[in-house]
Amino acid sequence: xxxxxxxxxxxxxxxxxxxxxxxxxxxxxxxxxxxxxxxxxxxxxxxxxxxxxxxxxxxxxxxxxxxxxxxxxxxxxxxxxxxxxxxxxxxxxxxxxxxxxxxxxxxxxxxxxxxxxxxxxxxxxxxxxxxxxxxxxxxxxxxxxxxxxxxxxxxxxxxxxxxxxxxxxxxxxxxxxxxxxxxxxxxxxxxxxxxxxxxxxxxxxxxxxxxxxxxxxxxxxxxxxxxxxxxxxxxxxxxxxxxxxxxxxxxxxxxxxxxxxxxxxxxxxxxxxxxxxxxxxxxxxxxxxxxxxxxxxxxxxxxxxxxxxxxxxxxxxxxxxxxxxxxxxxxxxxxx
Amino acid sequence: xxxxxxxxxxxxxxxxxxxxxxxxxxxxxxxxxxxxxxxxxxxxxxxxxxxxxxxxxxxxxxxxxxxxxxxxxxxxxxxxxxxxxxxxxxxxxxxxxxxxxxxxxxxxxxxxxxxxxxxxxxxxxxxxxxxxxxxxxxxxxxxxxxxxxxxxxxxxxxxxxxxxxxxxxxxxxxxxxxxxxxxxxxxxxxxxxxxxxxxxxxxxxxxxxxxxxxxxxxxxxxxxxxxxxxxxxxxxxxxxxxxxxxxxxxxxxxxxxxxxxxxxxxxxxxxxxxxxxxxxxxxxxxxxxxxxxxxxxxxxxxxxxxxxxxxxxxxxxxxxxxxxxxxx
Amino acid sequence: xxxxxxxxxxxxxxxxxxxxxxxxxxxxxxxxxxxxxxxxxxxxxxxxxxxxxxxxxxxxxxxxxxxxxxxxxxxxxxxxxxxxxxxxxxxxxxxxxxxxxxxxxxxxxxxxxxxxxxxxxxxxxxxxxxxxxxxxxxxxxxxxxxxxxxxxxxxxxxxxxxxxxxxxxxxxxxxxxxxxxxxxxxxxxxxxxxxxxxxxxxxxxxxxxxxxxxxxxxxxxxxxxxxxxxxxxxxxxxxxxxxxxxxxxxxxxxxxxxxxxxxxxxxxxxxxxxxxxxxxxxxxxxxxxx
Numbered sequence: 023x024x025x026x027x028x029x030x031x032x033x034x035x036x037x038x039x040x041x042x043x044x045x046x047x048x049x050x051x052x053x054x055x056x057x058x059x060x061x062x063x064x065x066x067x068x069x070x071x072x073x074x075x076x077x078x079x080x081x082x083x084x085x086x087x088x089x090x091x092x093x094x095x096x097x098x099x100x101x102x103x104x105x106x107x108x109x110x111x112x113x114x115x116x117x118x119x120x121x122x123x124x125x126x127x128x129x130x131x132x133x134x135x136x137x138x139x140x141x142x143x144x145x146x147x148x149x150x151x152x153x154x155x156x157x158x159x160x161x162x163x164x165x166x167x168x169x170x171x172x173x174x175x176x177x178x179x180x181x182x183x184x185x186x187x188x189x190x191x192x193x194x195x196x197x198x199x200x201x202x203x204x205x206x207x208x209x210x211x212x213x214x215x216x217x218x219x220x221x222x223x224x225x226x227x228x229x230x231x232x233x234x235x236x237x238x239x240x241x242x243x244x245x246x247x248x249x250x251x252x253x254x255x256x257x258x259x260x261x262x263x264x265x266x267x268x269x270x271x272x273x274x275x276x277x278x279x280x281x282x283x284x285x286x287x288x289x290x291x292x293x294x295x296x297x298x299x300x301x302x303x304x305x306x307x308x309x310x311x312x313x314x315x316x317x318x319x320x321x322x323x324x325x326x327x328x329x330x331x332x333x334x335x336x337x338x339x340x341x342x343x344x345x346x347x348x349x350x351x352x353x354x355x356x357x358x
Numbered sequence: 359x360x361x362x363x364x365x366x367x368x369x370x371x372x373x374x375x376x377x378x379x380x381x382x383x384x385x386x387x388x389x390x391x392x393x394x395x396x397x398x399x400x401x402x403x404x405x406x407x408x409x410x411x412x413x414x415x416x417x418x419x420x421x422x423x424x425x426x427x428x429x430x431x432x433x434x435x436x437x438x439x440x441x442x443x444x445x446x447x448x449x450x451x452x453x454x455x456x457x458x459x460x461x462x463x464x465x466x467x468x469x470x471x472x473x474x475x476x477x478x479x480x481x482x483x484x485x486x487x488x489x490x491x492x493x494x495x496x497x498x499x500x501x502x503x504x505x506x507x508x509x510x511x512x513x514x515x516x517x518x519x520x521x522x523x524x525x526x527x528x529x530x531x532x533x534x535x536x537x538x539x540x541x542x543x544x545x546x547x548x549x550x551x552x553x554x555x556x557x558x559x560x561x562x563x564x565x566x567x568x569x570x571x572x573x574x575x576x577x578x579x580x581x582x583x584x585x586x587x588x589x590x591x592x593x594x595x596x597x598x599x600x601x602x603x604x605x606x607x608x609x610x611x612x613x614x615x616x617x618x619x620x621x622x623x624x625x626x627x628x629x630x631x632x633x634x635x636x637x638x639x640x641x642x643x644x645x646x647x648x649x650x651x652x653x654x655x656x657x658x659x660x661x662x663x664x665x666x667x668x669x670x671x672x673x674x675x676x677x678x679x680x681x682x683x684x685x686x
Numbered sequence: 687x688x689x690x691x692x693x694x695x696x697x698x699x700x701x702x703x704x705x706x707x708x709x710x711x712x713x714x715x716x717x718x719x720x721x722x723x724x725x726x727x728x729x730x731x732x733x734x735x736x737x738x739x740x741x742x743x744x745x746x747x748x749x750x751x752x753x754x755x756x757x758x759x760x761x762x763x764x765x766x767x768x769x770x771x772x773x774x775x776x777x778x779x780x781x782x783x784x785x786x787x788x789x790x791x792x793x794x795x796x797x798x799x800x801x802x803x804x805x806x807x808x809x810x811x812x813x814x815x816x817x818x819x820x821x822x823x824x825x826x827x828x829x830x831x832x833x834x835x836x837x838x839x840x841x842x843x844x845x846x847x848x849x850x851x852x853x854x855x856x857x858x859x860x861x862x863x864x865x866x867x868x869x870x871x872x873x874x875x876x877x878x879x880x881x882x883x884x885x886x887x888x889x890x891x892x893x894x895x896x897x898x899x900x901x902x903x904x905x906x907x908x909x910x911x912x913x914x915x916x917x918x919x920x921x922x923x924x925x926x927x928x929x930x931x932x933x934x935x936x937x938x939x940x941x942x943x944x945x946x947x948x949x950x951x952x953x954x955x956x957x958x959x960x961x962x963x964x965x966x967x968x969x970x971x972x973x974x975x976x
Binding site (some may be wrong): 037069070176178181206207208209210211212214215232233234235236240274276278279280281282283284286290292293294296358 | 372405520521548549550552555557558563576577578579580581582583584602603606616617618620621630632633634635637638656677
């Protein structure tokens with residue numbers, strides 16, 4: 023059942039160098055379309071400048087989109103009435119990368135979790151308390167944390183509070199923007215397990231934004247790779263890791279440091295250069311200046327997102343002729 | 359590698375570094391003993407607050423003002439660095455020991471152009487003329503992969519992207535061809551594709567200049583890619599040291615084992631990751647006995663009362679755990 | 687309002703803050719001075735040997751003595767008693783002015799910082815305009831329109847001095863408004879008003895408190911100035927500024943008529959200054975966890 027459908031979403035930020043100069047646009051999200059089914063996780067993967075974080079905020083209308091359509095549970099998010107918007111807020115949640123700055127330093131945990139209840143429900147004090155304590159226990163905290171301030175909690179605990187806040191009203195969709203990147207390795211594993219448990223328990227749908235393909239692999243059913251504001255590849259997690267078709271995806275896979283010393287001299291695709299400036303992306307395919315496989319047409323014409331196979335779409339002129347499985351045999355074997 | 363005929367370049371003995379804070383002494387590094395051999399690539403790995411940065415930055419004495427080196431010795435090329443005066447140490451810094459940080463702006467002055475900054479160590483240590491030094495600097499910038507180096511040498515740091523700043527800092531730090539390069543989380547702030555480029559650059563420079571690399575990281579992938587030998591730190595202590603293949607295939611310390619299993623890639627998708635319960639301890643009042651015991655699945659009475667020492671269990675593999683045998 | 691005060695008390699009862707504050711000798715001195723003056727104000731009824739308006743023509747212009755600590759004025763009134771009752775007025779007026787100033791300035795700053803755009807431009811323009819005027823002249827103008835009296839003086843002074851509050855609050859709001867916990871607040875459905883009151887305001891309180899403490903002295907000075915000029919308190923109110931005015935004619939024969947009110951004006955202003963200075967250092971970096 024399709025929970026979220028996004029069509030040609032664009033978010034441009036205006037950038038004025040001076041009062042008299044022409045306004046320039048940062049094309050943070052430049053025509054992104056995808057859908058997410060209920061109960062699944064979509065991993066959105068990209069590096070800086072890919073637009074993945076902006077995408078997350080725009081889908082939830084925490085940043086107003088420049089253009090495009092967002093359908094949530096069948097309703098047009100851009101045309102919601104005030105009541106509709108309230109319902110939308112209640113049915114969605116967000117978790118940020120830095121747990122400390124996502125919590126109000128002047129509110130105790132109890133208050134932080136009370137606010138959603140006070141805004142959207144008419145629970146009395148007693149019910150509020152019960153719901154709050156229950157949710158705290160679900161995320162691995164307890165009553166003793168109720169009266170603490172954020173700065174009195176560890177990073178992992180803070181993130182648990184942020185997660186509790188996001189799910190306390192049993193939303194349908196949760197957007198998670200690099201929720202584990204700021205945490206220590208041992209805590210990351212705990213939080214990821216928690217997210218998986220909560221998902222199966224409450225049938226949550228996740229949009230999991232990250233730059234770390236390995237984390238994305240662990241939690242996602244589908245992965246969408248973004249580059250310079252556009253989607254370059256989308257498929258099931260398994261397919262992305264066993265048969266990636268876009269050179270950028272392959273370079274991402276190639277660049278991940280693999281925790282196995284025996285694979286250190288594996289074959290890799292080497293990518294030079296840096297992600298492009300969002301003010302002035304290259305003409306044609308945005309990846310072409312860095313792509314070892316670029317040909318003439320890549321410099322001139324932007325590739326369309328085309329269906330490569332069932333549940334696998336790629337935006338590359340050479341998708342049908344290039345195959346990377348040979349190059350990636352070592353990595354693929356590591357993952358299976 | 360595990361080449362025990364290799365010369366020792368750096369020998370750290372009984373090092374204790376504490377930080378003075380309002381709340382008490384933070385025992386950041388407690389009795390560290392470590393040998394680094396010439397020409398090797400050594401990784402110091404651990405989570406936040408384990409003391410790895412403190413240990414590494416104690417070597418060139420680049421610690422914050424509230425750090426106190428309470429005891430120990432750091433012998434580098436037969437000199438105890440801890441006994442040197444500040445000015446003597448300044449001569450060694452940049453020339454024999456170079457440091458690359460996570461944040462390149464720790465080394466790059468935002469109000470000076472990049473070229474002169476990269477040239478400066480040559481002038482300071484080898485008394486070359488500025489003109490010669492600038493020529494070398496431009497060559498070095500080219501060597502680290504900065505396009506149009508002559509043009510770019512006249513830019514200010516803010517005109518460089520993150521990855522380029524990092525390369526410029528590496529250029530600056532390697533112009534004097536130091537014997538030891540300390541890299542403290544050099545790629546943590548970089549995108550994954552840029553990270554791969556910078557790590558490759560560090561590997562190449564290491565081979566080209568024959569320098570010894572001490573790399574600090576919390577990422578086991580980087581450890582696997584970059585290093586010959588590994589030291590694992592937890593709560594201010596070195597808990598395991600060994601060559602990289604042993605550490606990954608046969609980790610002896612429960613913490614090392616836990617960490618390696620935590621690292622996401624190892625599991626198939628969507629199965630529960632193994633996790634280490636609890637959180638790292640306070641370093642003001644660390645647990646008695648083995649500092650890991652509150653989180654350790656194998657802890658027994660001895661672990662609570664007696665602190666385990668680092669013992670060599672097999673060639674080149676040291677571990678500080680009372681129960682390492684049962685972990686085999 | 688009560689929320690603000692209780693927040694302040696919460697901040698101060700945090701023992702670490704208190705401990706740190708006690709290391710600032712200036713602040714402690716200022717606080718003690720303030721306590722002294724407040725004590726005088728509160729216990730005026732018990733301490734003052736005479737009523738502040740008790741005229742005694744036979745005791746005119748007597749120098750300080752055991753009977754009359756600070757001497758008497760031209761109407762034979764005990765200056766000590768008048769000074770002590772005057773403390774009440776001074777503190778009360780100072781506080782009131784600050785409350786009105788903050789009451790105007792803080793909401794304007796919040797709105798400007800939170801909404802930005804045209805609202806910000808409009809509010810900032812007005813703020814700059816007001817700030818550009820020499821305050822005394824503007825205050826005089828207002829008081830001339832409204833007529834004399836202490837209440838009108840309070841209004842006049844408050845109306846000319848709310849600009850710093852708006853400036854500070856706007857700047858602080860701008861620095862917070864793009865932080866993630868504000869976005870998170872919107873994501874759970876908080877209204878704009880709620881965000882301003884529950885999320886932004888509590889996080890920008892320290893600079894507001896410091897500003898308030900530091901503007902009380904100028905408020906007192908302005909009001910006493912206006913009273914001195916005859917626009918504020920009317921006789922027989924024991925307002926210190928008015929006492930200065932009344933003692934003006936006798937300054938050579940009976941300097942104590944001016945010296946003691948003047949001294950207390952200075953001490954009060956000083957105490958707030960010292961306190962505010964220390965508070966600024968104690969509250970600001972420590973509690974700025976973000």
